Amino acid sequence: MKEKRHTCTFPLCGKIYSTHWNLNQHICRFHLELKQFRCVHCSKAFASKQNLNQHTNIHSGTRPFRCPAPGCSEAFRYGSQLWQHKRIHKAVNSLKEAVLSLTCLLARSPAANPCEALEAASKRNGVELPRLSSS
Numbered sequence: 001m002k003e004k005r006h007t008c009t010f011p012l013c014g015k016i017y018s019t020h021w022n023l024n025q026h027i028c029r030f031h032l033e034l035k036q037f038r039c040v041h042c043s044k045a046f047a048s049k050q051n052l053n054q055h056t057n058i059h060s061g062t063r064p065f066r067c068p069a070p071g072c073s074e075a076f077r078y079g080s081q082l083w084q085h086k087r088i089h090k091a092v093n094s095l096k097e098a099v100l101s102l103t104c105l106l107a108r109s110p111a112a113n114p115c116e117a118l119e120a121a122s123k124r125n126g127v128e129l130p131r132l133s134s135s
Contacts, residue, residue: 054078
């Protein structure tokens with residue numbers, strides 16, 4: 001492992017880097033706020049090539065980050081948007097699991113035909129429930 005030996009001398013910073021190049025990048029981006037990557041479409045400037053490339057998706061309409069969930073066709077310009085979108089699928093799956101647990105609980109209940117009420121509610125909300133056999 002390389003020994004870190006390049007220290008930022010800006011007040012209240014003191015970050016240490018293993019190479020002089022990394023230290024220079026830090027100073028240019030965070031302290032001097034230099035933005036050397038410029039968009040050819042709108043002239044907006046960015047501190048990194050990666051940020052410029054992501055910005056270019058706005059002009060091209062490209063949405064390279066596609067949702068991998070089955071049946072979902074959503075696509076996004078930024079990976080952070082996809083990450084946020086995936087949380088929706090996670091919440092829906094958690095809800096489906098909760099409904100399934102409730103279904104099992106109600107199926108054992110002595111109440112008058114709780115399965116019919118649950119099936120009607122699931123159809124209204126677009127949640128597919130497994131078929132239960134009556135005992």
